[in-house]
Every structure is written in C-alpha cells, then in structure tokens.
Amino acid sequence: MTNALIIGGGIAGAVTAMALQKAGIDAEVFEAYETGADDVGAFLVVFANGMAALRVIGAHGPVVANSFPAERVEFYSGTGKRLGERPLARSADATDVGPRTLTRATLYRVLHDEARRRGIAVRHGKRLVAAETVSDRRVVASFGDGSHAEGDLLIGADGIHSVVRKLIDPAAPRPxxxxxxxxxxxxxxxxxxxxxxxxxxxxxxxxxxxxxxxxxxxxxxxxxxxxxxxxxxxxxxxxxxxxxxxxxxxxxxxxxxxxxxxxxxxxxxxxxxxxDLAATPRWFSDTMVIIGDAAHAAAPNAAQGASMAIEDAVVLAKCLRDRPEPRRAFGAYEELRRARVERVVAQSALMARRSAPGTLRRLVRDVMLPRSVERGGGGADAWLTDYRVEW
Ligand SMILES: Cc1cc2nc3c(=O)[nH]c(=O)nc-3n(C[C@H](O)[C@H](O)[C@H](O)COP(=O)(O)OP(=O)(O)OC[C@H]3O[C@@H](n4cnc5c(N)ncnc54)[C@H](O)[C@@H]3O)c2cc1C
Missing domain, CATH: 3.30.9.30 (D-Amino Acid Oxidase; Chain A, domain 2)
Structure with a gap:
C-alpha cells in the first residue's frame, strides 16, 4: 500500500489524510506544534464549496455541529450609509450545506478529532526541517527533534511559510x-x-x-x-x-x-x-507536492483560504487514487487546481484594494456597490461557491 507523509496538521493536512484514506492510501500527519497551531484565535467562514468538499469524505457533520450559519452580508459605508445586502448561501443544490462560521481553533480540533476517530495517526512536535528523495523513489523526512520518517510521497500542507515549498524549489517566491x-x-x-x-x-x-x-x-x-x-x-x-x-x-x-x-x-x-502568494511556479517534484496555503495563499478578504485548502486536499487524493505514479498524479492535481486558486488569490487582492481607505475610493464605492449588490455582486461569486469536487 502507498504510504504518504503529510507535513502540517492544519486544515489541508487533516483533510488530506482523511481523503487519502478514502482513496485507499495510508497517511501519517506530522505537525510542528505540540498542540494545534499558532494563530488559532481568528475565526473564519467555510463556504458552500468547502463544505461540499468535506461532504465528499463525510467530514462535514462535525464541522456543522461546531459552527453556525453565515447566511447574508450587509454593507455599510463609514458614514453610516447602508450600501446593500446579499445572501452568502448561494447554491443551485438545495441539499448543500451553506457557509458556516467557526474559529480556526475549532476547525482544527474538529478535523483532528475526526481523523483520529478514523484511525489516522497525527504526530505532534514534529517540525520538518529537511526531506530528500532516496534512490528507490522513496522520500525521507527529517524533523527538528532528530527523528525521521520514510514514505512513498510527501505532501506539504505546512501553510504560508512552507518548508516543503522551498525544498521543491529553493527559488520559490516568498509570500x-x-x-x-x-x-x-x-x-x-x-x-x-x-x-x-x-x-x-x-x-x-x-x-x-x-x-x-x-x-x-x-x-x-x-x-x-x-x-x-x-x-x-x-x-x-x-x-x-x-x-x-x-x-x-x-x-x-x-x-x-x-x-x-x-x-x-x-x-x-x-x-x-x-x-498572499499569487503564483508558485513549481508545485511538485518526483516525490513531493504542496497544497493549501503552502502552494497558494489569498489575502483573507475573499475568506476562501480554508475552503481552497479543503478542495485541494480532496482533489489531490482523487488524483493519487487514479494515477499510482506520484509525479503523474501531482501533475493532474496541478492542472485541475492552478487556474482556480490563482483566480481566488487575484480576487482577494482586488477585494483588499477596494476595501482600503481613501476618499476617492469611498466616493466610487458608495455609488457603485449598491448597484453591484443589486446585480448580485459585492460578495462570493457563483464560480467560487458553486464549484464541486467530483469523487
Ligand atoms: C485572520 C485570518 C482570517 C481568515 N479568514 C478566513 C475565512 O474566513 N475563510 C477561509 O476560508 N480562510 C480564511 N483564512 C485563511 C485560512 O486560515 C488559511 O487559508 C487556511 O488555514 C490554510 O490551511 P492550510 O492547512 O493550508 O494551512 P494552515 O492552516 O496554516 O496549517 C499549516 C499547518 O502546518 C504546520 N506547520 C508549519 N510548518 C511546519 C513544519 N515545518 N513541519 C510540520 N508542520 C508545520 C502549522 O503549524 C499548521 O498547523 C483566514 C486567515 C487569517 C490569517
């Protein structure tokens, strides 16, 4: 049986482990922190597309049970002027789970608990410091505590400051x-x-x-x-x-x-x-691949980073299920994902610029946003939230 080493026990890491299990691939998760991750104090929204990807692996239930719905958004100007309102739960499929709000810490905990319940090993205190491909196309990961692990492939789900990204391409751009x-x-x-x-x-x-x-x-x-x-x-x-x-x-x-x-x-x-991290030229080598924020990261404005990480995880597992040779599976995964995630990064950067302070921006926004909201704009777009991963 193929054995995968997953570096990072955040959102992408835990979901990848469960998706790989569904694909019949054995996986172990190695997380740098002794408990959870840093910066767990923020909250986030998992949109309908992220919830649908979780549903593919049957992991949406615990997330729903530990979150609350995010149905709509109202926009105001700093002058107090109401600029409009629009629904967030845009979906053609009535059986879909709509967007959910929860803290990042809760999302981590719920996904870890669910992975453990499925018998997946999550090892804490394992900070990856190096990895190399050995002669027979196996990969050996080295951790800060002096320990090592060996597998058929290594998945870098190690977030925005990814070590795996640098191992794949030492010239990779910085966030x-x-x-x-x-x-x-x-x-x-x-x-x-x-x-x-x-x-x-x-x-x-x-x-x-x-x-x-x-x-x-x-x-x-x-x-x-x-x-x-x-x-x-x-x-x-x-x-x-x-x-x-x-x-x-x-x-x-x-x-x-x-x-x-x-x-x-x-x-x-x-x-x-x-x-943010707009374009990482190389996502994979013979034995290593990056997903989630390690591969692409959007500014928080579009609130899609977690949903993208979840989608990546399920798509990668499906590609590995269908193509036993890792390099071919990684190539198929990149082909399926690159255009979409880069579009999200660009959209988020645009939203960040539009929300930045400035008198001219404010005057334009106060006129344009109500019109855009009327036409169904001003928030999540159908191309983003209607996306579904076919398993
Ligand atoms: C303030 C804020 C608000 C946000 N709001 C939203 C939102 O509303 N909706 C949304 O979808 N997204 C949101 N995001 C983005 C979202 O949190 C990220 O896109 C998402 O967490 C990415 O998941 P990931 O698994 O790729 O990375 P992470 O969640 O960062 O997980 C990476 C994991 O790898 C571990 N790690 C790092 N280095 C190593 C190493 N060398 N060895 C082993 N382990 C390692 C880390 O400790 C961590 O546990 C927000 C982000 C911020 C900062």
Missing part, C-alpha cells in the same frame, strides 16, 4: 505581506450590530470592519488595520489593550457601531499578518 494586520475580537458586552447569521461589513474611513453574532449572542468581529510587518515575537508582544486602542482610534469618527464593539472587548483580541 507577500499585504501591509494589513487582521485583528479579531470577541465580546458579550455589546448589542450585536446585526441579526444572527448575518455579517455586517463596514467600509470605514480608516479601516475595514466586519462582525457577526454567535448563537449565544457573543459578537465576533475583525478589522483590517494597516501596519508594518513584524517578527512573530513582536506581533505576539502587542497586548489586547494596545490593539483595542489602535483599532478604536481608526474606527472612532465613523458613524457606525464598530468602535463601540471594539471598545467593549476585553482580553479576547488577537492579530495576525495578512499575506
């Missing part, structure tokens, strides 16, 4: 810092700005803000805040108090509830850098 921090917070001490299952998106004069409410009334919010790229340590050293002050300072003066939501938030504030 681009978009110049934005995404700050997320959670508070029960304020009235939710929107109805349940609804996202309120505000094009503030100095920062873009979004919020939704969990079923228990807790408000989950994020703000895209311009700032310099810092080291991991420097970013972690910024306190909740400092982020609150920074975000409130940017939102104060807008005629919206955003600043009050942030002001009402206590310690539960986290921030991360927003990166």
């Amino acid at each position: 681009r810092y978009t110049g934005q921090n995404t700050v997320c917070g959670y508070t029960r001490d304020v009235k939710p700005p929107s109805a349940p299952d609804t996202y309120t998106m505000i094009y503030g004069r100095r920062a873009f803000f979004g919020a939704t409410a969990a079923p228990d009334g807790e408000v989950w919010w994020f703000a895209n805040v311009p700032g310099p790229e810092r080291s991991r340590q420097d970013l972690a050293a910024v306190t909740a108090d400092q982020w609150r002050h920074r975000v409130v300072a940017l939102l104060d003066g807008d005629r919206t509830p955003a600043a009050d939501v942030v002001r009402a938030t206590g310690e539960h504030i986290v921030a991360s850098h927003a990166y």
Whole structure:
C-alpha cells in the first residue's frame, strides 16, 4: 500500500489524510506544534464549496455541529450609509450545506478529532526541517527533534511559510505581506450590530470592519488595520489593550457601531499578518507536492483560504487514487487546481484594494456597490461557491 507523509496538521493536512484514506492510501500527519497551531484565535467562514468538499469524505457533520450559519452580508459605508445586502448561501443544490462560521481553533480540533476517530495517526512536535528523495523513489523526512520518517510521497500542507515549498524549489517566491494586520475580537458586552447569521461589513474611513453574532449572542468581529510587518515575537508582544486602542482610534469618527464593539472587548483580541502568494511556479517534484496555503495563499478578504485548502486536499487524493505514479498524479492535481486558486488569490487582492481607505475610493464605492449588490455582486461569486469536487 502507498504510504504518504503529510507535513502540517492544519486544515489541508487533516483533510488530506482523511481523503487519502478514502482513496485507499495510508497517511501519517506530522505537525510542528505540540498542540494545534499558532494563530488559532481568528475565526473564519467555510463556504458552500468547502463544505461540499468535506461532504465528499463525510467530514462535514462535525464541522456543522461546531459552527453556525453565515447566511447574508450587509454593507455599510463609514458614514453610516447602508450600501446593500446579499445572501452568502448561494447554491443551485438545495441539499448543500451553506457557509458556516467557526474559529480556526475549532476547525482544527474538529478535523483532528475526526481523523483520529478514523484511525489516522497525527504526530505532534514534529517540525520538518529537511526531506530528500532516496534512490528507490522513496522520500525521507527529517524533523527538528532528530527523528525521521520514510514514505512513498510527501505532501506539504505546512501553510504560508512552507518548508516543503522551498525544498521543491529553493527559488520559490516568498509570500507577500499585504501591509494589513487582521485583528479579531470577541465580546458579550455589546448589542450585536446585526441579526444572527448575518455579517455586517463596514467600509470605514480608516479601516475595514466586519462582525457577526454567535448563537449565544457573543459578537465576533475583525478589522483590517494597516501596519508594518513584524517578527512573530513582536506581533505576539502587542497586548489586547494596545490593539483595542489602535483599532478604536481608526474606527472612532465613523458613524457606525464598530468602535463601540471594539471598545467593549476585553482580553479576547488577537492579530495576525495578512499575506498572499499569487503564483508558485513549481508545485511538485518526483516525490513531493504542496497544497493549501503552502502552494497558494489569498489575502483573507475573499475568506476562501480554508475552503481552497479543503478542495485541494480532496482533489489531490482523487488524483493519487487514479494515477499510482506520484509525479503523474501531482501533475493532474496541478492542472485541475492552478487556474482556480490563482483566480481566488487575484480576487482577494482586488477585494483588499477596494476595501482600503481613501476618499476617492469611498466616493466610487458608495455609488457603485449598491448597484453591484443589486446585480448580485459585492460578495462570493457563483464560480467560487458553486464549484464541486467530483469523487
Ligand atoms: C485572520 C485570518 C482570517 C481568515 N479568514 C478566513 C475565512 O474566513 N475563510 C477561509 O476560508 N480562510 C480564511 N483564512 C485563511 C485560512 O486560515 C488559511 O487559508 C487556511 O488555514 C490554510 O490551511 P492550510 O492547512 O493550508 O494551512 P494552515 O492552516 O496554516 O496549517 C499549516 C499547518 O502546518 C504546520 N506547520 C508549519 N510548518 C511546519 C513544519 N515545518 N513541519 C510540520 N508542520 C508545520 C502549522 O503549524 C499548521 O498547523 C483566514 C486567515 C487569517 C490569517
């Protein structure tokens, strides 16, 4: 039986392991962190396309059970002007699961629990430092703790700062810092700005803000805040108090509830850098391949990174099922995925530019967005969310 080494126990890693099992391929997951992953404080949406890919491997149930629906989005200008509303749950198939909101930590936990329940080994504390193809087309992975693992192929699901990407192509481009921090917070001490299952998106004069409410009334919010790229340590050293002050300072003066939501938030504030990675020239070698954020990463604006990682995982497993020679399977996977994921990265970058502050942008947006929403634009597109992986 083919044996796959999966590097990274994030979203792509856990889903790939389950999809490979369905394809009759044995897999082990190696995760750098002792528990979960870093930056688990943010929340995200898994759209209908991501949920449908999870459904292919029968893993959608636990995600649904630990999340809440994201049915629609309302847009406001920083002046308080309502720009429109549109549904997020766009799907031609009534049996589909619509978009779901949950924290990244919950998504990791649920997918890991489900993988373990299926008998898949997830090894923590295993940070890949090197890998090489040995003579008989086997691959040996070396970890920071001095241990090794050998398999027929290695799948780099090791995220935006992927080591596997560099092993496949030492000249691979670095992720681009978009110049934005995404700050997320959670508070029960304020009235939710929107109805349940609804996202309120505000094009503030100095920062873009979004919020939704969990079923228990807790408000989950994020703000895209311009700032310099810092080291991991420097970013972690910024306190909740400092982020609150920074975000409130940017939102104060807008005629919206955003600043009050942030002001009402206590310690539960986290921030991360927003990166993207438009085109990675080489996705695979004879024995190694990259998926998810390791291969392509979109700025968070389109909110499709997790869904793309899930789709990648299922498509790759299907290609490996149908083509026993890894290199051919990797080529087929790239052919099926590259155009779609690069389009998502481009779309997300465009959304990031459109949501950036600026008087001219605001004037154009206040006129154009209501028209675009009327025509069905202003959010997720059918080409994105109607996509289905055929198993
Ligand atoms: C603030 C924010 C909001 C977002 N919102 C959304 C959203 O609403 N919807 C959406 O779909 N996406 C969203 N995303 C993007 C989404 O989180 C990513 O696209 C997704 O997590 C990618 O999954 P992945 O498995 O490829 O990478 P990751 O989830 O980053 O997982 C990579 C894993 O590999 C491990 N790892 C790294 N290096 C090594 C190594 N050398 N050895 C072993 N293990 C290693 C890491 O610890 C981690 O567990 C958001 C991202 C951010 C930052």
